Amino acid sequence: xxxxxMTQFEVxxxxxxxxxxxxDISFTNASLFMAISSLAILxxxxxxxxxxxxxxNKIQLLAELSYSFxxxxxxxxxxxxxxxxxxxxxxxxxxxxxxxxxxxIPYTFTVTSHIIVTFVLASFIFIGVTVIGFIxxxxxxxxxxxxxxxxxxxxxxxxxxxxxxxxxxxxxLSVRLFANMMAGHTMMKVFGGFVISLGIVGGWLPLSFSVAxxxxxxxxxxxxxxxxxxxxxxxxxDALNLHH
Amino acid sequence: MSKDPFKTRLEIAKKKVSRRxxxxxxxxxxxxxxxxxxxxxxxxxxxxxxxxGFILDKTFGTKPWLILIFFFVGVIAGITNVVKSAKNMQK
Numbered sequence: 001x002x003x004x005x006m007t008q009f010e011v012x013x014x015x016x017x018x019x020x021x022x023x024d025i026s027f028t029n030a031s032l033f034m035a036i037s038s039l040a041i042l043x044x045x046x047x048x049x050x051x052x053x054x055x056x057n058k059i060q061l062l063a064e065l066s067y068s069f070x071x072x073x074x075x076x077x078x079x080x081x082x083x084x085x086x087x088x089x090x091x092x093x094x095x096x097x098x099x100x101x102x103x104x105i106p107y108t109f110t111v112t113s114h115i116i117v118t119f120v121l122a123s124f125i126f127i128g129v130t131v132i133g134f135i136x137x138x139x140x141x142x143x144x145x146x147x148x149x150x151x152x153x154x155x156x157x158x159x160x161x162x163x164x165x166x167x168x169x170x171x172x173l174s175v176r177l178f179a180n181m182m183a184g185h186t187m188m189k190v191f192g193g194f195v196i197s198l199g200i201v202g203g204w205l206p207l208s209f210s211v212a213x214x215x216x217x218x219x220x221x222x223x224x225x226x227x228x229x230x231x232x233x234x235x236x237x238d239a240l241n242l243h244h
Numbered sequence: 245m246s247k248d249p250f251k252t253r254l255e256i257a258k259k260k261v262s263r264r265x266x267x268x269x270x271x272x273x274x275x276x277x278x279x280x281x282x283x284x285x286x287x288x289x290x291x292x293x294x295x296x297g298f299i300l301d302k303t304f305g306t307k308p309w310l311i312l313i314f315f316f317v318g319v320i321a322g323i324t325n326v327v328k329s330a331k332n333m334q335k
Contacts (some may be wrong), residue, residue: 157317164293164314172288172325176281209322225283 005189007181009113030117033109037098041091066094070229078231078237085236088128092121093229100181100221104214112224113181115174122174127234133239143242173231177224184217246312281329293318 013026048063056064070090074082082089096112103110111117133141145162146155191213194206271276301307 097261157311160317161321161324164296164318165289165325166288167296168292168321168325172281172284175288176284179284231281 005186008109008189011114012172029109030111030114032109033102034099034117037095037102037111040102041094041098050192066090073226073230074233077233079241080235081240082233089229089232089236092125092232093225096121096177096221096228097225100225101180103220104218104221110181110185112177115178115186118174118177119170121172121228125173125235127169129232129235129239132236134244136240137242141239141242144238169235173228177228180220180224182195184213184220186215188213275334285325285329289316289322289325290315293321 011028011030013028014032015027017024018026044059045063048059051060053060068089070093071086074086074089078085099111101118102108103113130141133144137143145159145166147158147162150158188210191206191210195203195210198206293314293316294311296318297311300310300314302311
């Protein structure tokens with residue numbers, strides 16, 4: 001039964017096996033939930049933007065609120081130069097948020113609890129931001145690794161340190177989201193298992209913990225999507241406005 | 245002539261809105277975000293440093309030395325990361 005708290009993260013194939021060469025690209029439960037969350041975003045924002053009434057209904061309100069939330073976040077952290085990248089950051093935020101939130105529904109699969117998913121997202125951001133930086137500033141972008149006002153003797157060490165801290169960005173970005181989601185869901189499963197094993201006598205305490213954890217997990221699901229998007233904005237800000 | 249009652253009500257409402265905006269700024273979720281950020285910042289830089297050291301060791305055949313050096317460089321990079329984001333938090 002639900003003895004092992006890690007079985008919820010198992011990826012299994014749905015439907016026929018599809019192979020290209022040696023790569024297995026079959027449709028799995030992870031792909032199913034990614035498709036579901038993308039579809040949900042599409043449906044909500046299509047319905048929300050279909051008729052622009054002055055008195056918005058609930059779906060339109062949701063769409064407008066999330067639009068202004070992300071727009072404010074971008075202008076606060078990355079300035080007006082980052083406006084062209086609004087659509088990217090908005091879809092990124094919405095995708096991570098919906099994946100996290102769909103994971104909170106019982107019997108669903110949390111896509112973002114797999115490091116490969118978050119790492120691919122983070123490395124796309126990393127490569128994209130680096131390319132944008134080089135396009136905007138040319139080789140002047142390398143000045144990011146050379147802080148001003150450093151003595152020449154220390155320079156080689158400082159440059160190596162700066163390069164390592166630059167390379168650590170995608171890892172810290174992906175590990176943060178993955179670890180938070182996986183730890184939270186494992187903990188919820190463990191406490192759920194305690195409720196079953198302690199029965200009607202002692203099961204009330206872990207049950208109350210479970211209820212509290214569910215609330216906490218919903219907060220974490222939102223917050224991690226927010227952190228993911230805001231860090232993308234910060235990295236974009238570094239690439240667009242080159243200063244220290 | 246006494247003040248227009250609508251105008252006084254408008255002023256009160258405006259004051260309320262501005263006060264609420266101020267409170268919102270204090271409770272900005274980005275501060276929680278940066279707090280979450282700090283924990284992984286340190287670890288990831290150490291990991292990247294160690295991986296770079298490992299790869300360089302393999303290519304140059306200088307088995308234990310470069311991994312040791314880059315491990316400590318990674319630790320320093322992690323600490324500077326944390327200090328940087330802590331400084332950003334105080335802005």
